[in-house]
Amino acid sequence: MQFIVSAWDGTDSMALERRLAARPAHLELGHRLRAAGRHLYGAALLDESGRMVGSVIIAEYASRAELDNWLAEEPYVTEKVWGKVDVRPCRLGVCRTWPLGGLHRPSRPGFSGAFLHIPPVCAAKSPKNRPRLGRESHPRSKPDRLLGPSFVDPPAAG
Numbered sequence: 037m038q039f040i041v042s043a044w045d046g047t048d049s050m051a052l053e054r055r056l057a058a059r060p061a062h063l064e065l066g067h068r069l070r071a072a073g074r075h076l077y078g079a080a081l082l083d084e085s086g087r088m089v090g091s092v093i094i095a096e097y098a099s100r101a102e103l104d105n106w107l108a109e110e111p112y113v114t115e116k117v118w119g120k121v122d123v124r125p126c127r128l129g130v131c132r133t134w135p136l137g138g139l140h141r142p143s144r145p146g147f148s149g150a151f152l153h154i155p156p157v158c159a160a161k162s163p164k165n166r167p168r169l170g171r172e173s174h175p176r177s178k179p180d181r182l183l184g185p186s187f188v189d190p191p192a193a194g
Contacts, residue, residue: 037096039103040126043112044081044090046119054117055088061111069095069106076128091118094128 045051069075074095081090091112097103103123112118 037099038076038126038128039095039097039100040124041093041095041103041107041121042081042090042124043092043118043121045088045117051117051119052087054115055112058111058115058117061115062117065109065111066093074106094126100125 045055066075066078070078074097075093076096077092077094079092080088081092083089095103095106097106100123107113107121107123113121
């Protein structure tokens with residue numbers, strides 16, 4: 037079962053210091069859980085100035101009870117970094133192997149967007165590589181329309 041864990045740091049004056057102190061243990065546990073296939077994605081939430089103020093983790097556990105066992109040992113919980121934690125069941129779409137491919141940034145000058153890199157396992161299943169069966173002219177058969185602009189590289193500039 038997949039879950040989205042959204043957690044917001046405490047708002048007191050020592051919140052950032054607690055986060056930075058617990059961060060090495062948090063990252064070490066996160067790396068272990070990712071290697072075990074439990075944590076699929078993770079990101080720090082930022083405020084307008086770019087300061088870390090929370091976290092989002094997409095995880096996969098057999099049950100909510102197993103996820104709660106992780107939360108009981110999570111350094112950001114035990115060290116009181118996270119002030120509020122929200123857990124919701126979810127279902128990832130398209131391809132569950134995306135976390136293995138990771139994100140990449142195209143190296144084109146003036147381009148700052150990040151796009152998902154779809155590894156070969158998923159690319160073989162993508163609409164781009166399926167036979168067209170004579171429907172090339174239908175707008176829904178175009179790869180850009182099926183995958184959406186955020187999943188394909190933009191055209192090269194000029």
